[in-house]
Amino acid sequence: MSQPGKYLRIIIFGLLMLLLAACQTPTEAGLSPAGAAGGQEQSDQQGTLTDVGTPRHETLVVQTFDRKSANPDQMNPLMQYAHWRGFRELGWGFLWETDTGTGESYPELAADMPEVLNPEHTRFRIKLKEGIYWSDGVEFTTDDIIYTLDTYFNEREKLTNANVNRIVNYIKSYQAIDRYTFEVETVNPSYDLHTVMGVYTWGSAFIPVPKHIFEKQPDVSQFRNTYPVTLGPYVVKEFDPNGFWQLWERREDWERSAWGWMGEPKPKYVLYKDFGPEETRVLAFVQNQYDVDTFMSPDSIKAAQERNPYITTFSDKMPYHNMDDACSYGVLMNQHKPPLDKAEVRWALALSLDLKEVGINALSGEFKASPLPMVDTRILRPIYFEPLIPWLQEFTLPDGYKPFDPNFAADLVARLAESGVPAEELPQGEEAISEAFGIGWWKYDPAEAERLLNSVGITKNADGVYTLPDGSVWELELVIPGDWNKVMQRVGFSIADSWRKAGIQVNARQVDNAEFSKVQNTNALLTTILNWTNCIFTPNYLNSWHSISLENLKAADATEPIVGNQYRWNNATVDALIKESKAMDQSDPKFRENGRAILQEFVKDMAYINIMNIPTTIPTNEYYWTNFPKQDNYYAVPYTWWSSFKEIVVNIEPTGRR
Amino acid sequence: MKLAQYIAARLGVYVVVLFMGITITFFLPRLMPSDPIENYIAQLQNQAGQTLSEAEVMQLRATLAELYGLEGSLFTQYINHLKRIFLTFDFGPSFASFPRPVSEFIWVALPWTLGLLTTTTFIAWSLGNFIGLLAGFFHNNRLATALEVVGVLIYPIPYYILALVFILVLAYIFPVFPLSTTIRPGPLTWSKIQMIATNSALPALTLITAGFGWNILSMKSLAYATKEEPYVTFARLKGVPPRKIMISYVFRNALLPQVTALALSIGMIFNGALLTEILFSYPGLGLLMRTAVGSGDYNMLYGTITMSIMAVATAALVIDLLYPLFDPRIRYK
Numbered sequence: 001m002s003q004p005g006k007y008l009r010i011i012i013f014g015l016l017m018l019l020l021a022a023c024q025t026p027t028e029a030g031l032s033p034a035g036a037a038g039g040q041e042q043s044d045q046q047g048t049l050t051d052v053g054t055p056r057h058e059t060l061v062v063q064t065f066d067r068k069s070a071n072p073d074q075m076n077p078l079m080q081y082a083h084w085r086g087f088r089e090l091g092w093g094f095l096w097e098t099d100t101g102t103g104e105s106y107p108e109l110a111a112d113m114p115e116v117l118n119p120e121h122t123r124f125r126i127k128l129k130e131g132i133y134w135s136d137g138v139e140f141t142t143d144d145i146i147y148t149l150d151t152y153f154n155e156r157e158k159l160t161n162a163n164v165n166r167i168v169n170y171i172k173s174y175q176a177i178d179r180y181t182f183e184v185e186t187v188n189p190s191y192d193l194h195t196v197m198g199v200y201t202w203g204s205a206f207i208p209v210p211k212h213i214f215e216k217q218p219d220v221s222q223f224r225n226t227y228p229v230t231l232g233p234y235v236v237k238e239f240d241p242n243g244f245w246q247l248w249e250r251r252e253d254w255e256r257s258a259w260g261w262m263g264e265p266k267p268k269y270v271l272y273k274d275f276g277p278e279e280t281r282v283l284a285f286v287q288n289q290y291d292v293d294t295f296m297s298p299d300s301i302k303a304a305q306e307r308n309p310y311i312t313t314f315s316d317k318m319p320y321h322n323m324d325d326a327c328s329y330g331v332l333m334n335q336h337k338p339p340l341d342k343a344e345v346r347w348a349l350a351l352s353l354d355l356k357e358v359g360i361n362a363l364s365g366e367f368k369a370s371p372l373p374m375v376d377t378r379i380l381r382p383i384y385f386e387p388l389i390p391w392l393q394e395f396t397l398p399d400g401y402k403p404f405d406p407n408f409a410a411d412l413v414a415r416l417a418e419s420g421v422p423a424e425e426l427p428q429g430e431e432a433i434s435e436a437f438g439i440g441w442w443k444y445d446p447a448e449a450e451r452l453l454n455s456v457g458i459t460k461n462a463d464g465v466y467t468l469p470d471g472s473v474w475e476l477e478l479v480i481p482g483d484w485n486k487v488m489q490r491v492g493f494s495i496a497d498s499w500r501k502a503g504i505q506v507n508a509r510q511v512d513n514a515e516f517s518k519v520q521n522t523n524a525l526l527t528t529i530l531n532w533t534n535c536i537f538t539p540n541y542l543n544s545w546h547s548i549s550l551e552n553l554k555a556a557d558a559t560e561p562i563v564g565n566q567y568r569w570n571n572a573t574v575d576a577l578i579k580e581s582k583a584m585d586q587s588d589p590k591f592r593e594n595g596r597a598i599l600q601e602f603v604k605d606m607a608y609i610n611i612m613n614i615p616t617t618i619p620t621n622e623y624y625w626t627n628f629p630k631q632d633n634y635y636a637v638p639y640t641w642w643s644s645f646k647e648i649v650v651n652i653e654p655t656g657r658r
Numbered sequence: 659m660k661l662a663q664y665i666a667a668r669l670g671v672y673v674v675v676l677f678m679g680i681t682i683t684f685f686l687p688r689l690m691p692s693d694p695i696e697n698y699i700a701q702l703q704n705q706a707g708q709t710l711s712e713a714e715v716m717q718l719r720a721t722l723a724e725l726y727g728l729e730g731s732l733f734t735q736y737i738n739h740l741k742r743i744f745l746t747f748d749f750g751p752s753f754a755s756f757p758r759p760v761s762e763f764i765w766v767a768l769p770w771t772l773g774l775l776t777t778t779t780f781i782a783w784s785l786g787n788f789i790g791l792l793a794g795f796f797h798n799n800r801l802a803t804a805l806e807v808v809g810v811l812i813y814p815i816p817y818y819i820l821a822l823v824f825i826l827v828l829a830y831i832f833p834v835f836p837l838s839t840t841i842r843p844g845p846l847t848w849s850k851i852q853m854i855a856t857n858s859a860l861p862a863l864t865l866i867t868a869g870f871g872w873n874i875l876s877m878k879s880l881a882y883a884t885k886e887e888p889y890v891t892f893a894r895l896k897g898v899p900p901r902k903i904m905i906s907y908v909f910r911n912a913l914l915p916q917v918t919a920l921a922l923s924i925g926m927i928f929n930g931a932l933l934t935e936i937l938f939s940y941p942g943l944g945l946l947m948r949t950a951v952g953s954g955d956y957n958m959l960y961g962t963i964t965m966s967i968m969a970v971a972t973a974a975l976v977i978d979l980l981y982p983l984f985d986p987r988i989r990y991k
Contacts, residue, residue: 051836051840052840052842053842068939068945068949070752070754070755070763070949070953071752071754071755071758074755074758079756079757080755080756160756160757221757222757238842238843239843240840240841240842240843241766241843242766242767242770242841242941243941244838244839244840244939244941245840273838273840274838274939275837275838275939276837276838276936276937276938276939277936277937279822279825279937280825280829280837280838280937280938280939283825283826283829283830283837284837284838286830287830287833287837289837484952512951512952513952513953514693514951514952514953514954517693517696517954518693518696518954521696522693522696561696561719
């Protein structure tokens, strides 16, 4: 044997040995992770095991919403961060919850809705359900409520959960009446106690903590509460100190938990795990390693579906995904910076935007447009959208032009059909098309946009580019997310492209998420930004619009942060309507009428170019679990990070596959 | 005496590099167009239903500025920063995970990054140099040429693509490795070591494959050139056995530039950490840095970058101090 051959054979043999050692099966290693079946172990008795050792058929596996946890052992709800990965859905309990199917609040820890004790709407009595127990067997009573409120008030300077500020500014006083009853007095007349001390859409500002645990801590702000005592039907069983996963186990006494009355949560275990970047997530999803994804891109979903028939989207018809998220995508403008201070210019931007083209290019047409600055959902449509359709159709700009395009959705469907989308995947009939793609949007009319711009002295030069009245080129900066939000990034580039085609010199600037927040919140930095905002889920629009007040306006280049009114909108009518609505019962028809009037003002001023509902792409893999919320089985929104997850874990069914 | 001067000079450079690095890392994050307080408030505002009133937002800003230690002039903050690092090795609390100290996060993440990347860097270096030596010394042998071709083919492939190919082939088509890292907590037992090895195998294999190509090519050229040197020819004519010629005459002399390259590649360890950790969901400093940038967490950035600077500077110092062992010219200069 020649010398090099000998050496090389030794190297190759060594490498093979290394490979074999690395490929040792989990059983040989005495542990569950990795090995066969792409990270899952096969056991004769229990069937497939997850990579954390639980039987796969008893474990619901969910892609985490917040990816890797930065601070995995921090489980103290008085401090920031202990919300994602199941705390909000499976661990904590709330006085009132939101039914995501209807938008209505319902009592969870409370026995009923708050009882109003005075005509000023400032004093309330709340009765708790009896027979609810913490996971360590101690009964939940008003002692826990009063202790939590005491802690909020006494430790407010040290607690970093921002909702502590919300509560201490909202509540004036509180007292226990008996073991299951307490009263609170609010600083101002309040009609939203159930969504401040209870859940509004995503979370609650008030999270009761167990007195018997917390009162023993010398400093609650330093207490991490790792492996917390919970009110929900699950407890943390194990978590990754590096923050990639967290495993919850159903309590033996789940019936005595905060929402045990809803029925038995079906999975014995719920595993939240970050399966990595989308490239590896798709592969893991195809291998049935997890059941529910969060915000997977449409392209990846299609690729996964082609390889695994158990992967489904929210609907088998376009636009395939759920459109009931509370927030929408839209363009925020600094209305104090010329030329954006003129309504004609803002309208010109809206009319220069070919939204059909944007939606097809960026999202393959899988979107739902909304001309009003609000999401067009099944809850909000009958209250705010349908009554305003006639007004939108007749609405004219000062020059007499009617900008609304009621045929937007039908035209979009026609274009999608032309582009090869199968007819059976497209909605049929006017109503179905409207429900799928929205009630309409603004016309794409660059000619009218040019007329509007010309009317304020902005004209095209010889190169076909718009110039300002002083002759300089109008350069518009559009801030968009970088790779950290690929869907918005694509939408942002498509918007910029559309505006450029119309002759507007746009610089689409991608920024990291930290800079994105600063641009959004600091007055001087903003020109235009593609944003997700205007989050309204229930008919109570004040949670999003409460800050649109004249007092919150600042100069165009003011360097201080914005305190509300991110639209930088100066509208006295709206200011008055908001103030009036704050003193109203939200079920009052006048409250909703005010909401519609505010929407009309938004449109008249084009104060915010609302674009579309956020396409919430949550594909599910029904190999191990079935009966997830779908378009034709809509018992809750399909999100795993909202109240809806409680309904999901109660309603899903095992398929029996092991 | 000359050797002592050499060591003293290297130590002096080491201290200056550390001081400059720590100073730059203090100011750089503050030039970033982000703000940890605004970032936190924006997160809250984006969580529907938790919209704070104007007064509450103002109050929260003031509270966070005080808690985060962002009050006072930049100079005051800088002096406090230096005092904390040099006196107590304290980087302060993480803003994104307040009040947990940054150093805690670093001590958790550092072993993963150092363990994986140091091991793979040395394996890739040793393997590449060994194959390169054989390919250069026995340049007419077909097997040696074949391995050289492998090096030439692999070297230009971007790491990201190479990693995805490995994932696709070895975790999806032939699922012998896990797609993402899952390591359960618990004491460091033999089973846990095996678990770590199993979960680290694919990232390690990718890093080694991506790393050794250059070493093959570089060492092959050096070995080929060195074996034509007159002192090698003289040794051959004198009847010195080929193995001794290869190891003692060719390898030792070709090694010096490669040792320098190793020092440089150790400096690249922390760059490599980011992509590896993202793609393989592998815990470590790279992901900590990425998260810190995304959330404007100044202190976490100070901590992770300072640790990187210290690690790289220390590695370079160690290599510098080892040089006299490899090169007698330094020893006897």
